[in-house]
Amino acid sequence: MSPRRSVADTLETRQRILDRSLAIASAEGLEGLTIGRLATELGMSKAGLLGHFGTKEALQLAVVDQAAEVFLREVPRKVKQMPSGLPRLIDVCEAWVSYLEREVLPGGCFFTAATAEFDGRSGRVRDALAGMNALWRRDLRIHIRRAVSDGDLKPDTDVEQLIYEILGVMLALNHFLQLEHDSAAPRRARQALKRLLTK
Amino acid sequence: MSPRRSVADTLETRQRILDRSLAIASAEGLEGLTIGRLATELGMSKAGLLGHFGTKEALQLAVVDQAAEVFLREVPRKVKQMPSGLPRLIDVCEAWVSYLEREVLPGGCFFTAATAEFDGRSGRVRDALAGMNALWRRDLRIHIRRAVSDGDLKPDTDVEQLIYEILGVMLALNHFLQLEHDSAAPRRARQALKRLLTK
């Protein structure tokens, strides 16, 4: 008789599903990710695939986690782990621009696309996306506050305003890259950031 | 025998379809707009509805036009038609912020949502969205150039950079309003614009 799949095999299959799901979802949206299509592309049955997650919503939530994992690997964990503060913030923003510029995921930033897709809905997927956004802003907030107390940003810096403007630069970068394929956009992003992050 | 519907009635029905379509599409996306759902909400048959447009893609293109019509009515045509230049640019940006702040459409800016949804695809809907974006940037470009030649913006102003940054402010505004329901976002947008549009 054929042996059961090992736990390692099961996890590997699950990871294969997630990797492909993230690629599809970042290019065509979390709803464009359908069970049937995903199963066909992976060469497995819908039932076999769904067995790993249970429902489509559970799959979507797992994809959100996977997207966060990729972003964290490519941006904050990629920069030198120097103490929080302005140099770290500058490095993080540069890694962020580079992440979008290199098109690590087809279709650009998964979170930008998924947030725009789900922000008008309710439910666990929307809440998960909002939570990830909040966590990331928290990171930025910590760096900015440190930069201010270090004297590297003006003492009257409006922290939330700066977070708002940094996010605007990144949203515009994603927009110009994805819709216009504008190769000048990363330069524009870097210039805008330079002005924002200079005392 | 019952009389044929008049041309005026037909146009009125078409407009009813478009108004409802735009509301659905801006809240849930241009793909979330399905013929069956739209027909149910409007109390008509799918066939009767499709007769006005022919295909779903043609309906989507008509919705893009309708969204442009609403945006043009609410933003550039709403401000005093003073000569192009910095005062006009400031008025236009304020009308733009106000348009998003008042949530004229459920789900915020139709173009932001639709662009994020279609930027990874190909076809006529994507092209129409890209065209509308380009037309609007052209408007902004004209105002900025005039402001520079009027001496109201610095002579070394990087026009495309400024367009990039204004768009970033608006994308961030839509993001914070829709995902976070952050009532401070319009104030942040106005502050960012004030800095961008001061010599």
Added chain:
DNA sequence: CCTACCGATCGGTAGG
């Protein structure tokens, strides 16, 4: 503008 219908695909389940 309608009824009646088409094949395809959706998410999901039963049972193994």
Added chain:
DNA sequence: CCTACCGATCGGTAGG
């Protein structure tokens, strides 16, 4: 992990 199936819905058409 599979086959075989479910009801619902998709965009669209025939015919009136």
